Amino acid sequence: MPTTPEKRFIEALDTKAGAGRRIRFWLRDDDAVEPSDKLTRFLDGAGQHAIPALLAVIPQETGEALQSCLTSFGADRVRVAVHGWSHQNHAAPGEKKQELGLHRPMKTVLAELEAGLNKLACLYGEQCIPMLVPPWNRIDAALVDPLSAIGYRALSTFHDKKSGWKASHALPFHETHVDIINWKAGSIGRPSDALFNEMTGLIQSSGSDEVIGILTHHLVHDDQATGFLSRLFEITTSHAACHWIDPATLIKS
Numbered sequence: 001m002p003t004t005p006e007k008r009f010i011e012a013l014d015t016k017a018g019a020g021r022r023i024r025f026w027l028r029d030d031d032a033v034e035p036s037d038k039l040t041r042f043l044d045g046a047g048q049h050a051i052p053a054l055l056a057v058i059p060q061e062t063g064e065a066l067q068s069c070l071t072s073f074g075a076d077r078v079r080v081a082v083h084g085w086s087h088q089n090h091a092a093p094g095e096k097k098q099e100l101g102l103h104r105p106m107k108t109v110l111a112e113l114e115a116g117l118n119k120l121a122c123l124y125g126e127q128c129i130p131m132l133v134p135p136w137n138r139i140d141a142a143l144v145d146p147l148s149a150i151g152y153r154a155l156s157t158f159h160d161k162k163s164g165w166k167a168s169h170a171l172p173f174h175e176t177h178v179d180i181i182n183w184k185a186g187s188i189g190r191p192s193d194a195l196f197n198e199m200t201g202l203i204q205s206s207g208s209d210e211v212i213g214i215l216t217h218h219l220v221h222d223d224q225a226t227g228f229l230s231r232l233f234e235i236t237t238s239h240a241a242c243h244w245i246d247p248a249t250l251i252k253s
């Protein structure tokens with residue numbers, strides 16, 4: 001039988017397990033505002049495998065409808081983080097989209113981020129963790145250090161080649177590494193083979209204590225995206241080299 005990207009992924013996990021090592025996975029899903037069938041489908045899919053999810057919720061327009069939905073899943077299955085304030089782009093035409101830049105006065109941006117954390121903390125209590133997830137995974141470096149004074153304890157963006165600057169800040173970044181959506185191709189699920197190849201590369205290059213963040217966007221999940229997640233969850237929840245963590249444990253107490 002010819003080998004496949006999925007088999008090579010499992011073999012890479014086997015090698016880790018043979019060396020007594022373990023990969024910690026965590027799941028971040030962005031852009032929740034209100035309940036929807038797509039959100040329920042996503043959370044049920046993760047829940048079938050007892051995988052906890054961190055939902056990055058956009059504070060401005062959200063309210064009790066989403067709160068009662070997420071509360072019904074329970075804090076051990078769904079945590080909530082702050083996804084900017086309104087997810088509005090303030091960058092100039094032609095620039096990369098950004099809500100959390102210096103296009104507006106810093107105090108305006110920070111006041112919104114403080115209001116966002118307060119609103120979600122009020123709605124969700126301890127189900128909300130004090131983590132900021134910048135929309136489009138972008139935040140100006142000048143905004144990072146003031147976040148601790150308004151209650152944030154961590155950030156999460158997407159790991160890329162330019163991620164090095166984040167280490168110079170006291171506030172920890174908990175990165176995601178694998179985006180299951182191809183945005184340039186019209187927001188469709190990426191093929192499973194490409195995703196398993198990418199994950200095999202991450203596992204093979206990882207050290208003894210590697211964390212891999214999986215980034216999802218339930219609102220655009222098609223059958224391909226849902227199918228990949230289901231297979232990933234099946235493989236990783238029954239493999240000795242894998243452990244899915246509660247995102248709340250990323251915040252140091």
Ligand SMILES: [Zn+2]
Binds near residue numbers: 030031087135136
């Ligand atoms: Zn977003």
